[in-house]
Amino acid sequence: MFDLVWLIPLCPLIGSVINGLLGKKIKNETVIGGIAAGAVFCSFLVACGILFQLLSLPGEERVFQKTIFTWIQSGTFKADIGFLIDPLSATMLMIVTGVGFLIHLYSIGYMHGEEGFYRYFCYLNLFTFSMLCLVSGNNLLLMFIGWEGVGLCSYLLIGYYFHKKSAGDAGKKAFVMNRIGDFGFLLGVFTLFWYLGVNHNVWTINFVELAKNADLLVPGAVVTTVCLCFFLGATGKSAQIPLYTWLPDAMEGPTPVSALIHAATMVTAGVYMIARMNFIYIKSPTALLVIACVGAATALFAATIGTAQNDIKRVLAYSTVSQLGYMFLAMGVGAFTAGVFHLMTHAFFKACLFLGSGSVIHAMHHALHHEHSDADPQDMRNMGGLKSKMPITFLTFLVATIAIAGIPGFAGFFSKDEILWQAFANPHHGSANLVLWGCGAVAAGLTAFYMFRLVFMTFFGQTRLSEKAFHHLHESPWVITVPLVCLALLSLVGGWIGVPKILGDVLGGLPNYFEGYLEPVFAYSNAYVLHNVHGAHPSHAVEWGLMGTSVVIACAGIGLAAGLYLIAPSVPEKFVATFPVLHRAVYNKWYIDEIYDFVFVNPCKALGNFLWKGFDVVVIDGIVNGVAAVVRGFSGILRYVQTGFVHNYAFSMVIGVVVIVGVYLFR
Template identity: 65%
Template structure:
């Protein structure tokens, strides 16, 4: 029934092979773009087929073994795929959004050198992410885990001749390796611990079935889950390993959308969801996850307040929203966390692609006017809603969604997380407060972006302002589809308190994911307590906070546009600190990067040059010197050689006689 499941990752991989091997010869942009997009779209169609079958299937978990991978003593590792509600939802998310991003890229990347290379990498990225979410065991997941890390390096550093881009690619690669080390430690410890109980496995279904063999709340399960969480912090850009994600803006805008919305950064959230039974057994780890998630949500939101690069604002927004997802996972709101992953994919993909549309228009105008201003700086924009109406309206709808305005998608998922943070048996009012403050800042800085970009006086250079076009249909069509999903997608997960208000409107996401999370929550008594009146009250407070943030942004950037400069003049040091991202990168440079460089230089100059090279070169010098001395004995005269033989015999006889 599901025997062709392997087609879903295979099709993007074929697209990668065709464009990667033949793209330079094909040359035609339309053909290259069509191959890559059709490969992903075909994968999406197959995903839809199996997803619909799963909806009508009473058995919700299916494994498809493609081949045997390795057998080591009692361990049998197969190359296999797992289809259940969680992986099915992620398959649809990855292939659907990737299709739209590929379509968008056809127009956005037009004329770029290395066009074929970009689409080959994009296909490979999608293949790797599908391996990650579909793998039936931790090693197949890890192949995808490392694959998206490699592709992020290739795509972030796509403009490799630009130093900042190549540095950003290396930074993403190195920081993710730190997290990957944690993932491997967790996997090795889990494998050995279960093996001591007679179960040698890394398959997710068997891990889930045998997790009870570990002590609930014990040191082993805590260490295992903390190690896995370290892996998640690297891949999903949480404190302290978040610094690579904002720098990922150096890649082309479609890359930002793919990394931030549909793939990679959600991998850590997905991994915790996949191993929810294991994490539920470690309440200390879950509290750490909730605290780190809440802190990341608030911390990244503060940085977003002062950024002027349109993509960088969205980058810190992504870090903050990922913090929300981890907050949800930490308080046991697994369904809400995955639901926010889904709604975030809708509105954040639209926002990034919308920012790309703005950049595309600004770049066109600057090119026409022969200017070299920064097309991503919001201080050079303003008044673009009249020039780019489709981009504006789709961007506005997605901004309303991320701000948590009823009844856009972000409202349903964000408020469900905040409610669980407050009312869950593993929640706390401090976690709710941190999440609420992050929500207020999100609404403020996102509408700051909207008002600076689309409202007010147009600040573009006079020579360029009349040449800003709306983007072509190949760019605006994905925006319209994503804006519709950002607007209406939240109705898939209407909370029970609102569903009852509208006549028992079902929470479809919760019902769909129940086979994955419900048993874990019941077994460990994880639930949210509270009356409907209390939930409505806090829902109203969070909406009020968001509205206040929007109102403040309007007052400062539309009503009194001189106010931001006045505030900056009063607190210049604070503004500079926030603008410079609290100097965390500089702190890491001073604490880790520069000492590591100095150590490397020392090892090179002392150990390598003096010791290793000195030893090797010393041996060579001795051999060469000896050779120079001995070569004088090679005269070519027979009587000299005969004399040498006689002397040798005399020496031997002398040794024999005197011994």
């Protein structure tokens, strides 16, 4: 199966080309959706076969490269169109194709009747193709092609409803902010290539070759610079401080797009890139500390914003930013396996949550349409009591919410608890560990609070719809609910492949399968830490204590949400009335967008207007138009010489002859 890895990105590309060129003529939504979903499903089947073959091999043999053709060759440097199969890339291929297929299937029902149906699935397949190139490419250049591809597709899909100004602005915002990060990515590639080539005559960007030459990367300023440049790219693609503000605005796109971006594709790219380059990052404690601090700050900061939002998709958007912060916190403390594990479990429950919110919005839209109401179908303040009308959506949404809250037994508990433990116990950051753990723990409590606030406002209590609108509420069709059930099951059981050792011992010696599976990918980093980084390792009692504390914090968040939105629903209004300035600041996202506009956007616009009106129009156009005016004036004089009369020309010739003869006679 390894030799067929090229089929994984090719199938969605073919689906994109077919729908892009012929979709308008096909017109049949079932055929268009079937082509797109079928293409991703074919990729999923090939990815499954590759995973099973990979698992059948010993750990040290789980690396395979498939070169399709040589793309660029200059001297000893060569960049191939080639694919890398190892436990990390196989995991990402399964996530992208598996969750991606469920989102494609869901989209067939959700996007029914939409104008540009074929265009949507063309973009969706192209998005999947780009992400598959990113995670399976065997070199930095091919990764960058996929990196740019998902950036382009995010622009197309976020701005899908291009007739809405807000959607167009959100698409442009995502595109521009990602370009800032991409500049850092390219600087990282160039610096790494120059450092290894000039100093060690190793001219390569191939991941396997880079890992083999990891010992040549001497810890110091250059390695730190490389790591921070790549991390700048990751902050853009994976929405971390300071380049996170595009992701909440990405809600302007269709809900399945949000699920694909937030769960299976684009925002996980930065996490994957750092995990892939772990052998470089492990040699820069400074870069690791920066990543850990940014991740912890993002997790906490975004969680505070999520507590005051009323748009159901916007709450989930800030939840994604916060959860990505957890993943970067894991990367920053050297817990690469834990970060990838949370990436996987997050894909399950976040896709379920976004698709569940789409099911709610779908039902609300139809109910409000029957009433001819202009109320916002995404505003939780217009909902309430939906669980009786939408039982499947409610149950699946509840399971995913419990998972993201970190309740024991569900997927999110295992991955999030492992990150919190590693943040506290890692040997890299000394006294900063307590602060990192504290930020993560508080963010966990806020996550449990705002997610159950969402559940209680949406599904519990008295409905805030009119009786007529509430009567028209109904459960979504099977094409929407089946993906929800599948993702809810994964949110329930997906974490059991990564049970922490301390908990596995209690459960009869249950091993951490995921850690053992990824061990070959992070073997160099683990060995480097073992021989070069030393720190006290807390006892099992401390680990049990921290695990219990995280569960108590999550339960406290759930209890607080229940108290405020079920038992005493009038208290939130009193709180807002008592602390209006604080609520307004949180509701307005701490005014970060306004600050960015004031500090960066508006000055850039002013500079652009000056260069346009002050320099381009006055100086550049003035010079061009001035030259044209001089030429025009000179030619205006000369044109009197050309009269078109023969006798004038003859007279001129006679005068010329007389002048010439006179010069020769009287000189």
